[in-house]
Amino acid sequence: xxxxxxxxxxxxxxxxxxxxxxxxxxxxxxxxxxxxxxxxxxxxxxxxxxxxxxxxxxxxxxxxxxxxxxxxxxxxxxxxxxxxxxxxxxxxxxxxxxxxxxxxxxxxxxxxxxxxxxxxxxxxxxxx
Numbered sequence: 001x002x003x004x005x006x007x008x009x010x011x012x013x014x015x016x017x018x019x020x021x022x023x024x025x026x027x028x029x030x031x032x033x034x035x036x037x038x039x040x041x042x043x044x045x046x047x048x049x050x051x052x053x054x055x056x057x058x059x060x061x062x063x064x065x066x067x068x069x070x071x072x073x074x075x076x077x078x079x080x081x082x083x084x085x086x087x088x089x090x091x092x093x094x095x096x097x098x099x100x101x102x103x104x105x106x107x108x109x110x111x112x113x114x115x116x117x118x119x120x121x122x123x124x125x126x127x128x
Contacts, residue, residue, distance in 0.1 A: 005066075006068065007061075007066065007067050007068055007069065008061065008062040008064070008065065008066030008067050009049055009059055009060065009061050009062070009067070010046075010059070010060055010062060011057035011058065011059055011060075012026075012028070012032070012033070012034045012057060012058055012060055013032075013033050013034070013054065013057060013058070014033060014034040014035075014051070014052065014053070014054055014058045015029050015031075015033035015034060015035050015054070016035065016036075016054065017052075017053045017054060018034060018036070018048055018051035018052060018053070018058050019051050019052060019053055020051055021036065021048050021051040021074075021092070022048050022049065022050065022051055022072065022074070022116070023047065023048065023071070023072045023073045023074035023093075023116045024036055024037070024047070024048050024051075024074050024091075024092040024093060025037035025044035025045075025046070025047055025048075025088045025092045025093075025094070025104075026044060026045055026046055026047070026048055026058075026060060026092065027039075027042070027044055027045050028045050034048075034058055034060065036091070036092040037088055037092045038090050038091070038092065039090060040087070040088065040089060040090050040101075040102070041101065041102065042102070043063070043102055043104065043124035044063060044088050044092075044104060044124065045060070045062070045063065046060035046061055046062045046063050047060065047061045047063070047071050047073065047105075047121065048060060049061050049071065061121060063104050063121055063122070063123060063124055064123055065122075065123055067121055070108060070118050070119060070120050070121075071105075071118070071119060071120075071121060072116040072117065072118060072119070073086065073093075073094045073105055073116065073117060073119045074092075074093045074094065074114070074115075074116055075093060075094055075095070075111050075112065075113055075114060075115050075116070075117060076089045076091060076093035076094060076095045076113060077095040077096065077097055077113050078110075078111065078112045078113055079096050079107045079109075079110050079111050079117060080110055081107075081110065082107060082108060082109060082110060083106065083107060083108075084096040084106070084107050085103040085105070085106055085127070086103060086104070086105040086106065086107055086119060087101070087102055087103050087104075087127075088102065088104060094119075098127075101126055101127050102124050102125070102126055102127070103124070103125055103127055104121060104122060104123070104124040104125070105119040105120065105121050105122065106119060106120050106122070107119050108120060
């Protein structure tokens, strides 16, 4: 059997303009189109690698596994140390704040709110 892809980065049609939204978490709507992830208590589908408008496909790194490398994530809040687990917020950005219960990434560098930082992705897990 031949390998189809080396990394789980796939093209999807956005439901709205996602231009400039690199590093944001996304979900799929009922039609299989991308939306910015808007729920702190639900697992996102993936992370935007290259955002586009609705006339093109947006590249998404899937959170179900299969990504060998790292990605840049958009921070909602500052990350002051390397290594904390990151949780998605209702704006599709990320925070190390323990108030959220679903983690899907680990910070590999520090950063301030609004910045893109390097992180490793993993399958979303619910933390207690």
